[in-house]
Amino acid sequence: MRPLYLLCCGMLLVPLGAFGQQPRSSLLIKDTSDLSYQGEPDICRLDDGRLMCVFYAGWYRISLPNERHPKGGRIEVCYSADEGSTWTPPAPLYDGGDDEHPAGVVQLDNGTVCCTFYALRETAVNLWRPTGTYVIASKDGGESWGLPYEIASLYISGSPIRQLQNGTLVLGLHRVGGAIVNGAITLSRDRGKSWSLPLDLSEDSKRLAAETDVIQLKDGWVHALQGSVKDNMYCAASGDNGLSWSDAASVDFRGNEPYLHRNATGVIICACRRPFLSLMYSTDECLTWSDPLHVDRAGGSSPSVVSLSDGSSLIVYTRLTRKGRIYSRRFRATADGIEWLASKMPVEGAPPARSLGPAPALQPKPRPRFEFHGIRIPRAVERGASKAVNQDAAEATPEP
Numbered sequence: 001m002r003p004l005y006l007l008c009c010g011m012l013l014v015p016l017g018a019f020g021q022q023p024r025s026s027l028l029i030k031d032t033s034d035l036s037y038q039g040e041p042d043i044c045r046l047d048d049g050r051l052m053c054v055f056y057a058g059w060y061r062i063s064l065p066n067e068r069h070p071k072g073g074r075i076e077v078c079y080s081a082d083e084g085s086t087w088t089p090p091a092p093l094y095d096g097g098d099d100e101h102p103a104g105v106v107q108l109d110n111g112t113v114c115c116t117f118y119a120l121r122e123t124a125v126n127l128w129r130p131t132g133t134y135v136i137a138s139k140d141g142g143e144s145w146g147l148p149y150e151i152a153s154l155y156i157s158g159s160p161i162r163q164l165q166n167g168t169l170v171l172g173l174h175r176v177g178g179a180i181v182n183g184a185i186t187l188s189r190d191r192g193k194s195w196s197l198p199l200d201l202s203e204d205s206k207r208l209a210a211e212t213d214v215i216q217l218k219d220g221w222v223h224a225l226q227g228s229v230k231d232n233m234y235c236a237a238s239g240d241n242g243l244s245w246s247d248a249a250s251v252d253f254r255g256n257e258p259y260l261h262r263n264a265t266g267v268i269i270c271a272c273r274r275p276f277l278s279l280m281y282s283t284d285e286c287l288t289w290s291d292p293l294h295v296d297r298a299g300g301s302s303p304s305v306v307s308l309s310d311g312s313s314l315i316v317y318t319r320l321t322r323k324g325r326i327y328s329r330r331f332r333a334t335a336d337g338i339e340w341l342a343s344k345m346p347v348e349g350a351p352p353a354r355s356l357g358p359a360p361a362l363q364p365k366p367r368p369r370f371e372f373h374g375i376r377i378p379r380a381v382e383r384g385a386s387k388a389v390n391q392d393a394a395e396a397t398p399e400p
Helices: none
Strands: 004-006 011-015 037-045 051-058 074-080 091-094 099-107 115-124 126-139 149-152 169-174 183-188 212-216 222-226 228-238 247-262 268-273 277-282 295-296 300-307 312-318 324-332 337-341
Touching: 037 099, 037 228, 051 099, 074 099, 074 115, 091 115, 099 295, 126 228, 149 212, 183 212, 183 295, 212 268, 212 295, 222 247, 247 300, 268 300, 268 312, 277 300, 277 324, 295 300
Parallel strands: 011 337, 037 300, 037 324
Antiparallel strands: 004 011, 037 051, 051 074, 074 091, 099 115, 115 126, 126 149, 169 183, 169 212, 212 222, 222 228, 228 247, 247 268, 268 277, 277 295, 300 312, 312 324, 324 337
16 A cells, blocks of 8 residues: 655655654653753854854753752753764753743854853742753863853743854843743844843733744845744744844744754754644745644653754754653755664664644645834843853852
8 A cells, every 4th residue: 555645835744644654752861860850952063173062951841949959940951973863971061049941052153162040049948940051162162161141131032043144143032020921132233242131022911922933044134933822822933133133923833942953955844833743844934834733742842953964963952751852853854855774873772753643734825924013122132241140150250
């Protein structure tokens, strides 16, 4: 019997009739010392060719300090020198006095490696609040790290810093707490030494999950995508390298925790939860998107994607179980669709991802027409010296 194929927007995706024969997801991190929960990975390629993966290590999704672990959850890191086939043992990257969760990692054009993270602090028994978003930087490819300092208070991030063609740094944020949860961005025009005050992208009555990620398009415009749990995702656009933005508009499909990545062939990939972890792709600079292709029916979150040297891509993510685990899956995305590829890692203990069946037939979803109502410039684009996480860091001049 010939396998069935799913067609979307005139593009071929994957054979669905034999999905049980598809390559399996692979367990990326097998253990991390005394902490049994691993999640929230982010991956990037360093200038020396290695892959770097930062992730959260705790005993649950939120691991506040206690008697056994007085510093709470922490950020750990591992490296691969063979395109993700093998990885170094996990090592602590940063462990402060709160529960620190990594948001992303990137190497800038000046060689600086920046790891962004947010911290949770206990306010009462079983209650906590985010203290803000921070960055910690390395000048030697991750061998040593400076002191962390604050990028934005009362906002948290779920994506890495994105560097635009003119060198500007853009970081997607979202404001948590209160009746309104907004997607936002913050800018740096000095390679991360100072940051603007956050600019909200969705100043309305909608309560968005609002995790925000951005990508620069070929025509220079910057496209921001915001997640939502109960509503469609929203997007906004900037034609001046992030200084002013359109109002947020619905993109007519659901998802949260978006992660945007352009592969070597120019295809833009969006990994997100819908609620199952899914991949979509665009061949026309985010004007239209394919139907979603499920990555892992067991449940996944916090996706991150990196391009490999053979032209394929690697997605890493958290498999949502009682004890979180980080898995990876290799694929190739072209204008013809997405093809799952065999992993270069052992797959013991990792059940195969299964298809949920054909997605509903959807028409191509055009990007909304953006209407600018005056210029919305971030309040204080150059804020000056950033605040430090603690008093010790406050006395040091950050040099990310």
